[in-house]
Amino acid sequence: MVExxxxxxxxxxxxxxxxxxAKLLFQFRVIVDGRLKKRRLCEExxxxxxxxxxxxxxxxxxxxxxxxxxxxxxxxxxxxxxEFIGVMDLMxxxxxxxxxxxxxxxxxxxxxxxxxxxxxxxxxxxSAIRNESPTLRIPEAQLPSDLV
Numbered sequence: 001m002v003e004x005x006x007x008x009x010x011x012x013x014x015x016x017x018x019x020x021x022a023k024l025l026f027q028f029r030v031i032v033d034g035r036l037k038k039r040r041l042c043e044e045x046x047x048x049x050x051x052x053x054x055x056x057x058x059x060x061x062x063x064x065x066x067x068x069x070x071x072x073x074x075x076x077x078x079x080x081x082x083e084f085i086g087v088m089d090l091m092x093x094x095x096x097x098x099x100x101x102x103x104x105x106x107x108x109x110x111x112x113x114x115x116x117x118x119x120x121x122x123x124x125x126x127s128a129i130r131n132e133s134p135t136l137r138i139p140e141a142q143l144p145s146d147l148v
Contacts, residue, residue: 017050019093022061025085027112038111054128086120090128
């Protein structure tokens with residue numbers, strides 16, 4: 001599509017990315033004496049993302065969640081895996097949010113990875129994905145002749 005003003009072609013400005021907050025769920029998976037407890041310490045982390053669409057923001061959120069995973073041995077020498085479980089919510093941020101706001105919470109959950117389907121909603125139910133309206137595009141052939 002071409003923007004036209006007074007019979008001349010205008011260059012489109014690159015769209016400013018939208019701001020999103022993604023709520024990510026992580027678990028600390030600790031193996032003690034070869035056994036995994038069902039109740040695990042979890043982290044719910046909210047990250048900020050600049051992206052042109054909610055779907056792109058979701059992709060970035062998932063990538064950043066996976067990149068945050070790590071392993072270590074605790075003070076009892078038990079193996080610990082910090083694992084990304086999924087995106088709990090994704091919200092587009094408007095002008096009401098200050099630049100650079102971040103929040104997180106640490107909570108215990110019973111078997112979070114085994115209950116992923118109950119804890120992580122379908123992507124189509126994430127707030128920003130559900131609320132994102134499709135962009136209206138008018139094919140050039142349907143524009144009035146004085147605008148083409």
